[in-house]
Amino acid sequence: MSTVPSEVLSERFQKHLKGRRLKAAVFLTYCLDPGFFEQEVLPVFLDVALSGVTVARLLQLETALLDAGSDVAVYYDRNALEPGAQSPKFHVRYFGLRREHGFVFHPKVVLAVVQDLEPNSQGVFGQHLVVASMSANLTRAGWWENVEAAHIEEIPERARTMLRGDLLDLVRRLRSQAEPDAQHTALDAIREFVVETEQRVQAVSKDGTLHPRLYSGDGGALRFLEENLGERAAGINLEIISPYFDDTTAKPLEALLESFRPRETRVFVPMNRKGEALCSESFSQALRALGAKWGALPDALLSRGGDSCTEPRFVHAKVYRFFSGTRKYEAIFVGSVNLTSAAHVKGRNFESGFLIERQLDRAPSWWLTTSDDPVSFEGVQSDTESLSALTALCIKFDWQSTRAWAMWDGEEPPVSVTLDGGGVPLFSLTLERSGEWVALAEEHAKRLEQLLQSTSFVTASADGFDPTLLLVWEEGMPQKPSLLFTLSATDILRYWAQLTTEQRMAFLERRGREIEAAAKELGIDVPVKPAAPDSVFSRFAGIYHSFGALEREVRESIADRKWLNVEFRLFGRRFDSLGSLLEKVETDDTGLGTVERYVLALCAKQLLTEVAKTPSTDRKTAAAYEELGDRYRPQFRSVGERVDRLIDALRPKAVGDSAEMVEFTVWFERHFLTRATRTEGTA
Numbered sequence: 063m064s065t066v067p068s069e070v071l072s073e074r075f076q077k078h079l080k081g082r083r084l085k086a087a088v089f090l091t092y093c094l095d096p097g098f099f100e101q102e103v104l105p106v107f108l109d110v111a112l113s114g115v116t117v118a119r120l121l122q123l124e125t126a127l128l129d130a131g132s133d134v135a136v137y138y139d140r141n142a143l144e145p146g147a148q149s150p151k152f153h154v155r156y157f158g159l160r161r162e163h164g165f166v167f168h169p170k171v172v173l174a175v176v177q178d179l180e181p182n183s184q185g186v187f188g189q190h191l192v193v194a195s196m197s198a199n200l201t202r203a204g205w206w207e208n209v210e211a212a213h214i215e216e217i218p219e220r221a222r223t224m225l226r227g228d229l230l231d232l233v234r235r236l237r238s239q240a241e242p243d244a245q246h247t248a249l250d251a252i253r254e255f256v257v258e259t260e261q262r263v264q265a266v267s268k269d270g271t272l273h274p275r276l277y278s279g280d281g282g283a284l285r286f287l288e289e290n291l292g293e294r295a296a297g298i299n300l301e302i303i304s305p306y307f308d309d310t311t312a313k314p315l316e317a318l319l320e321s322f323r324p325r326e327t328r329v330f331v332p333m334n335r336k337g338e339a340l341c342s343e344s345f346s347q348a349l350r351a352l353g354a355k356w357g358a359l360p361d362a363l364l365s366r367g368g369d370s371c372t373e374p375r376f377v378h379a380k381v382y383r384f385f386s387g388t389r390k391y392e393a394i395f396v397g398s399v400n401l402t403s404a405a406h407v408k409g410r411n412f413e414s415g416f417l418i419e420r421q422l423d424r425a426p427s428w429w430l431t432t433s434d435d436p437v438s439f440e441g442v443q444s445d446t447e448s449l450s451a452l453t454a455l456c457i458k459f460d461w462q463s464t465r466a467w468a469m470w471d472g473e474e475p476p477v478s479v480t481l482d483g484g485g486v487p488l489f490s491l492t493l494e495r496s497g498e499w500v501a502l503a504e505e506h507a508k509r510l511e512q513l514l515q516s517t518s519f520v521t522a523s524a525d526g527f528d529p530t531l532l533l534v535w536e537e538g539m540p541q542k543p544s545l546l547f548t549l550s551a552t553d554i555l556r557y558w559a560q561l562t563t564e565q566r567m568a569f570l571e572r573r574g575r576e577i578e579a580a581a582k583e584l585g586i587d588v589p590v591k592p593a594a595p596d597s598v599f600s601r602f603a604g605i606y607h608s609f610g611a612l613e614r615e616v617r618e619s620i621a622d623r624k625w626l627n628v629e630f631r632l633f634g635r636r637f638d639s640l641g642s643l644l645e646k647v648e649t650d651d652t653g654l655g656t657v658e659r660y661v662l663a664l665c666a667k668q669l670l671t672e673v674a675k676t677p678s679t680d681r682k683t684a685a686a687y688e689e690l691g692d693r694y695r696p697q698f699r700s701v702g703e704r705v706d707r708l709i710d711a712l713r714p715k716a717v718g719d720s721a722e723m724v725e726f727t728v729w730f731e732r733h734f735l736t737r738a739t740r741t742e743g744t745a
Contacts, residue, residue, distance in 0.1 A: 064427045066363055071198060071205060071212055072106045075172075078192045078216055079109050082176040085189070086133040086251035090171040090236075090414065092398070093199035094138040096156065096518070096533065097148020103200060104134070104154075107174060124152050124636075131624020135248035136200065137236060139167040140453040143531050144201050149517040153539040153626065155248065158532075159239045160453055160471065161412060167239065168405070169278060169414030170196040170204075170398045171232070172214075173252045191217040191255050193225065195276060195397040195416035197380045204378065209363060211303070211379035211396045213416040215274050222260040224273035229256045232278040232414075239412065241456070245537075265290070271419040272393070281408030283399045283415065284317055287382070290417055291322075295384035295393050300324035301357060301430050303381040304401035305332045309442045310344040312352060314406040319352055322384065328357035328430045329401070332443075335373040339436035340443045346436055357430025380415075383429065390422040452522045452530035455479060458499070459510055462538030466507035467499040476524040483513040483520050510534070515543055540626075540634030559608045602661060609665040612640070616673055620686050625693060632673070633697040640666060641701070648708060660716035663708045668735050670702050 084107050089099070100123065105112055110126045112119045127134070133155075140158035150156065159167040172194040178187050196212035198204035217223050233253045237246060267273055272294075277286045287295075300322060302315070319327060329349060332340040339346065349356070364374035382395040397415025404410045454472025459465075468491055475493040482488055489506040502510070513520070514534060523529045536542070612631065619627040630636050644666060647659045654662070676687040691698075709731075717723045 064429055066360065066429045068363060071196070071210065074212070074214060075106050075194070076109070078214060079107055079176060081179050082109070082190070083130050083179055084108060084132045085130070085175045085177050086248045087172065087174040088248050088252055089136045089200060090169040091136065091200040092139050092166060092168045092170065093142040093144055093201050093204070094136065095144040095147040095201045096150035098202050099136065099200040100150055100152050100154060103205060120151055127152060128627045128630055131619060131622060131627045133248035133251055133626065135246065137167070137240070138200070140532070141166060141449045143533060149519055153630070156533055156535070157240050157244060158456070158535065162472070164449055165404055165410040166412070168398050168411045170198055171414050172196070173229070175251055175255050189219040189255065191252070193217065193229070193276065195414050197378055197396070197398060203376070208376045208378040211381050213394070213396050213418055215416070217259060219255065220258050220260070222262045224262045224265065225276055226256055226259045226261045228276035228278070232276065235278055235412070269421060271421060272417070275417045277397065277415045277417065278413070280412050281406055281410050283406055283413060284314070284321060287395060287417065288321055291384065291393055296322050297325055298384055298386040298391065299326050299428070301328045301383045301428060302401055303330040303359070303377065303379050305340065305376070305378055306400040306402055306444060307341045307345050307442060308402050309342050310348070312345060312348040313403055314401050315349065315354065316352055317406070319354070324384070327354040328428065328432065329354055330359060330377065330430055331356040331433055331436060332377055334440055338438045338440040340440050342442045343439045345442065346439070350435065356433040356435060357428070358433040359430060385426045387427060388425055390425055392422055392426050393417065393419045450528055450530040452479070452524060452527045453532070455522050455532060456535060457481070457510070457520060457532060458535040458537065459507070459514060460537040461541035464507060464511055466502040466510050468493060468502060469499045470496050472496060476527065479522050479524045481520045481522055483517060488513065488520065540629045540636070543635045559604065559611050602658070605658065605661060605665060609669055613669055613673060620690050621683055623686055623689070628690070629694070632670070633694065633701060640669070644704060644708065656712065657716045660709070660712040663705055663712055664731065664734050667702070667705045667709065670698060670705065671735065672737060674698050
């Protein structure tokens with residue numbers, strides 16, 4: 063037997079990400095646990111050291127995501143939110159997709175644009191696209207527990223690749239699956255990278271192996287294999303690993319055997335802890351009638367370690383392996399495609415898979431050992447048992463406008479749908495037509511806004527339907543209040559003043575430990591606000607230094623076009639946003655004196671004025687600032703007006719309103735807000 067390749071999925075990704083910065087990433091999954099994805103999967107792609115303290119860990123992750131300027135999006139099947147899933151907490155964009163007639167959005171793909179942290183010999187920071195096709199969902203079972211399968215490819219920028227057309231086709235298909243008015247910023251970044259590559263014409267490399275190909279579609283997997291493998295894989299051995307089958311027939315297997323005429327075929331038999339086959343007896347008979355054999359994977363691969371009596375790991379991998387036992391040839395198709403009609407018949411599931419040929423040192427042999435016919439059967443199992451008609455309901459909330467909408471994108475909607483959050487009733491709504499966004503009443507939007515500050519999940523109920531968990535589609539995330547963590551005004555200034563990512567991570571861990579400990583001692587789950595320490599950072603030197611550090615960071619983000627970081631820092635409502643500091647100054651919740659608050663407001667005005675100016679530097683930087691203006695002109699105007707009102711309110715309290723002081727403040731503010739220019743002295 064050949065040794066089955068084995069590696070930890072997260073470690074495999076880390077090899078491609080080490081020494082690089084994540085710029086944009088798109089994840090495709092059927093089943094989704096947003097909280098697990100954000101707290102356990104995303105850190106693999108951000109390559110940062112994290113605290114073991116929950117509050118600090120979440121803060122560090124959010125900060126690392128913003129510092130990297132990464133656009134991240136997840137496309138998932140609305141029917142398949144993991145039971146007991148944790149609510150998302152970051153500005154990741156989640157696109158819930160839904161296929162009709164009981165079929166599902168089933169691909170498992172990762173597309174990630176990464177940039178080298180160190181320049182090459184020409185001084186260029188190279189970029190790469192990491193592409194993975196997997197069987198693993200974005201869940202705890204998928205990444206930590208099951209036996210899964212994956213293949214990862216890496217494409218340098220402007221490279222020649224056979225994957226160009228495949229990737230552009232996948233991007234097009236994703237857009238067609240989502241709502242027409244959705245903003246796909248992460249997907250657009252992937253497309254921009256792929257468009258700059260060159261389509262390779264020759265399917266076979268110089269060493270005689272096929273260049274990798276990526277399949278995405280609904281039921282065309284067999285045709286894809288026929289077109290790309292053809293006679294190369296005809297008449298040799300075939301083994302299939304799939305956890306799911308049809309109930310009574312083996313039509314997909316029959317079609318594969320008819321097309322490739324394999325010399326011998328083995329199919330992995332999934333078993334439960336009782337030794338029962340996870341299929342029907344009818345399917346087993348159909349498999350045998352086709353001349354195929356049942357096979358088993360090595361026990362070492364299925365072991366969880368430790369107690370030998372524990373239940374073996376569930377095999378969730380989907381692999382089709384063609385190989386010759388007499389010559390050095392092997393082709394593997396790995397991804398999401400089960401041995402089911404739903405996966406293989408056109409118009410049903412949306413699936414994905416990588417097809418690769420490997421260079422071998424010797425003729426390969428079987429991964430699967432032959433297994434006797436099962437003697438007992440649990441019956442057919444399915445990973446799509448949670449299908450619910452109520453997932454046709456979409457709820458959308460925009461934090462910028464604080465408005466909300468609902469849409470039914472299935473067939474005829476129910477008479478009335480009731481929404482609740484955490485068991486607390488929110489409101490009921492009636493949708494008369496399908497495929498049309500309907501604005502929710504202001505009071506309903508307000509209730510939804512209050513709920514979304516603690517969870518993004520709602521439960522929908524209607525007569526004749528089972529209650530269904532839905533993930534609310536949130537827009538305008540920079541304006542979502544950051545309730546995870548509360549900083550004093552002094553802490554915000556201290557945080558801005560941290561010079562490196564490592565210093566920020568350490569700062570957040572210290573504050574996170576204090577807050578979590580205080581909350582635990584008080585017996586509450588909501589973090590308490592720390593008191594502002596009396597230090598040099600509460601005085602003017604600290605204020606100037608902190609704003610200077612913030613301006614440098616914002617300018618670096620503009621130059622690198624890290625627009626999310628710019629938006630959160632200047633216009634958002636995150637714990638370290640300028641808006642959060644202004645809110646504390648407005649409500650006198652700073653622990654600072656009136657003069658310091660007045661100076662803080664002047665520093666904010668200076669920051670906004672200076673950042674909005676286009677520096678007289680190179681053309682690329684000038685173009686970035688022009689884009690800044692196009693993107694955020696209304697926000698600059700709105701925050702600028704807010705700061706002006708604040709200065710007007712604080713001025714008389716800080717310096718008095720006598721004629722002399724009014725004249726002084728006119729002079730003072732003019733000189734304060736004018737950036738000094740450096741003059742060259744003489745030696």
